[in-house]
Amino acid sequence: MSRKTLIGRVAPSGAQRVIVRLRDHGVSLVISIPGSQVLPLWESIDRTDGIRLLVPRSERSGAFIAEGYGLAKGVPAVVANTLGPGVANEAVAVASARLSEAPVLYIAPSQPPNKRPRIQEVFQGLDHASFLQGAALEQIACDDSQGIEGAIDAGLTAALGEPSGPVRLDISFPVLFSHTPWRTTAPLRKLPAHPPIAGKGADLLLALESSAVTGGGALAAAGLADDAAIHPGIDAPGFGLSFALGLRLGRTRSPVVLVTDEESVLAQLDVIVVAQQAGVKVSLACVDPNPAAVERMRNLADQTGVAWLPVDSKTSPSQVRESILERQKSLTLIVG
Amino acid sequence: MSESQPISLVPVFTATGSLTGIPGAVGMRDAQAATHAADGAARVTGRPAIVVADGLADTLKVASGLVTAAGDRQLVVALVSVDPLDRAIAEPALVTASRSWVDGTGMTANEVVGRVASHTPTRLPVAVLLDGPEQTAAVAVLLAESIAPGPIAHALAPVEQVEGLNEALADLREARRPLVLVGHGAAATSDPEAIAALARAWEAPVCLTFAATGMPPHALEAFIAACADDVPVMAAGTVPWTEALARADRILALGSGLSEADWFGLTDARVVRTPVVRVALDPHPDGVAEMTVVAEAGAFAVALREELERGGVLTVSGWREKFTEARQRWTEAVDEEAEKDAQRDRLTAALAMREIVAAASAQTVFVGEGGASGMWLASYGWRRPVMIPAQHASIGASIGMSVGIREAAPDLPVWAVVGDGAFFYCSRELAGLADRKIPMVAFVFADRSWNAIRLVQTLFFRRRTIGTDLPPVDYVGIARLHGCDGIEVRTPGGLAHALAMAQEAREKPLVVQVTVDKGSIPFVGANLILAELDGVLGKLVAAIGTSGLVAAARDFPALRSNVRVILGALKK
Secondary structure (H helix, E strand, O other): OOHHHHHHHOOOEHHHHHHHHHHHOOOOEEEOOOOHHHHHHHHHHHHOOOOEEEOOOOHHHHHHHHHHHHHHHOOOEEEOOOOOHHHHOOHHHHHHHHHHOOOEEEEEEEOOHHHHHHHHHOOOOOOHHHHOOOOOOEEEEEOOHHHHHHHHHHHHHHHOOOOOOEEEEEEEHHHHHOEOOOOOOOOOOOOOOOOOOOOOOOOOEEEEOOHHHHHOOHHHHOOOOOOOEEOOOOOOOOOHHHHHHHHHHHOOOOOEEEEEOHHHHHHOHHHHHHHHHOOOEEEEEEOOOOHHHHHHHHHHHHHHOOEEOOOOOOOOHHHHHHHHHHOOOEEEEEEO | OOOOOOOOOOOEEEOOOOOOOOOOOEEOOOHHHHHHHHHHHHHHHOOOEEEEEEOHHHHHHHHHHHHHHHHOOOOEEEEEEOOHHHHHHHHHHHHHHHOOEEEOOOOOHHHHHHHHHHHHHHOOOEEEEEOOHHHHHHHHHHHHHHOOOOOOOOOOOOHHHOOOHHHHHHHHOOOOOEEEEEOHHHHHHOOHHHHHHHHHHHOOOEEEOHHHHOOOHHHHHHHHHHHOOOOOEEOOOOHHHHHHHHHOOEEEEEOOOOOHHHHOEOOOOEOOOOOEEEEEOOOOOOOOOOEEEEOOHHHHHHHHHHHHHHHOOOOOOOHHHHHHHHHHHHHHHHHHHHHHHHHOOOOOHHHHHHHHHHHOOOOOEEEOOOOHHHHHHHHHOOOOOEEOOOOOOOOOOHHHHHHHHHHHOOOOOEEEEEEOOOHHHOOOHHHHHHHOOOOOEEEEEEOOEOHHHHHHHHHHOOOOOOOOEOOOOOHHHHHHHOOOEEEEEOOHHHHHHHHHHHHOOOOOOEEEEEEOOOOOOOOOOHHHHHHHOOOOHHHHHHHHOHHHHHHHOOOOHHHHHHHHHHHHHHOO
């Protein structure tokens, strides 16, 4: 008897029920930074077809990837970071998804009910719901195995609702570990439709590090000034590369371009590593007229294994654009 | 005062470009890193440090950073301002993270500073919401000027007037296997001679909590000196520490929050079922002590010693010596592990950590992470100042904290030990250090894995190591992109060369990529791993069986001894 068959005959863990329900609703990506309490989810992803795990290099980066992914795909990305400081590190991204109305479901293991009255004494104790009360669109708690499917349904429905946005689901972590008989589960509820964002042209998704970029010449220099551009809900630099990687993962057929600046790229080198790990090719072009800046970016490309686009500030905007569009499956960074 | 005593500069950290007009403010790349910097400054000085931010994004990053500071009760004062429309988003995060909150909107700078001052004796972060950058800058300047060096003043009654004193003394003097548990509060501010004298008179070993291990360097130095050779001081997470907690029949907890991480008083894995008398100035949270006395730890130690001198000591013969010997055996055991690798000329995490600690000067402050690299640091660096997030075991804070330590105590060398899983959280702050020509050394333990998580998978998930492999990354190249020096080491000889570089006077940070095999399991840290699983641990151990758990740890002899001690205690 195969291992898989044998496992199929025993009562599923709470984590298995979570992952299967997500998969049945069409969720195909879970973004997670580990802690011991989320490991049952990881193991269940590994055992379940049709859903995969992406491990970023910080909770914040992962959560901004989820924002871009949710907007581009119209299906919620699921983030499952560990409790306490892991959830705390999501805060700015949860607020960003609230502002952009990106459908994201944040699942976190929570301390069991008996520990909550003394949460400040508990190892890695943090009152998640209180901490993210202002940022999350809605928060749901699940302390019972039999409530898992309903909680997942409610979370995804709220994330895709009107308005859409980030929904948090706290699941008492012993529930994730516990094996309980799988009674008849509620039938799948059809989720609300959420149209994915579209660029002005169907052939390009253009993201900005922040709206301040439009004040520079990079958009014009790259022949992108006429395209509709989006940026993370929180309009501040430092999140654009994660966001754009999310767009790339959520929209595999369109070229994805991020117009950004040198400091923001240097602050998000981890995302380049994660993109490469996820099989996304990253290209970089620098249209800054300062040769020293071009040299630094070229050096960065060499150092990080990023493809260098042979364009510069003297290349005509139409040629730059053409060069970008040639890279259909790439994530292209334009630094200006 | 020793020469190593840091100067209290009360630095101000910010990553917000709009906040100008704060003389001497340290500009950082990221607001969460700036909060970690303030946390590091508070840890190394024992004094408040300030972080300022403006705008929703930076305010929420500050809130995230405050969670780590609050866990270890560090006096970080966060001055923030957000647009009124964003206040509903930011405020709950700030209030929850800091646990100590001032709405300073509409107040004068003097009024705000007065309100902040009333919070500082609680040793918790204070978050202050202000009207905008101008008010924030004005408050920051005034606050920095108003925080005088020296101990934080507490309005205290004389110890003999403290409620419950006599009951506590009477209870404690019955102890036959007493233990003194020293928390960060006592370690940082109480008279070490008084605590050591009590332990000596009581024939009691001393255990430091995880948080106390990160007491300010000058305080640790004074504490170790006061205990001398006859009072065994055991560092958190080591085997003798766990044994002492498990075997004691009375615990006197001085200045500890008695959170789970402090003393392993967990629900499932509660090694300690011993009566605890807690002495603290601020008994919040209330902990799980049978008795709490609100008093200054040093004064209580004097009172108890005098009580023992009057009534006699009932401690069983050889109780304290047992731990002097246990600590010696532990030290030799971990040294032997490293020595085996040295003999084979093989660079492992154990050997690297032993050599790094040995090469550091007496003044060096180590900064660590909550992951496996921090556990390795705790395995070898336990007699040195080690700043490490204890309550939350957070990862990613060490480089940010290092910035704060360097700014607050510029004479102290700072060596951070970072895992490759945590490196990117604050790595951009290396550029700021390079710009300001401030040296520090970051050892990146590059084992291409989430190693602490692999340990859990090894013990409880039948060695299915899913998702814990990291791709190879050229951290030296990245260090150079940030304007730092870098070197990769793969052999003991290479490490020796890198350590010689680390000891040199430098003008910028040095990143040492220590490339080692994945799967090495630290000797200290089983406690924290088990703490994460408190709530399901009993079931997991029952499912695997004690022998299964020990077998899962068979490739890791030093870990096995720790697991055995913990399992033995669980059976009690």
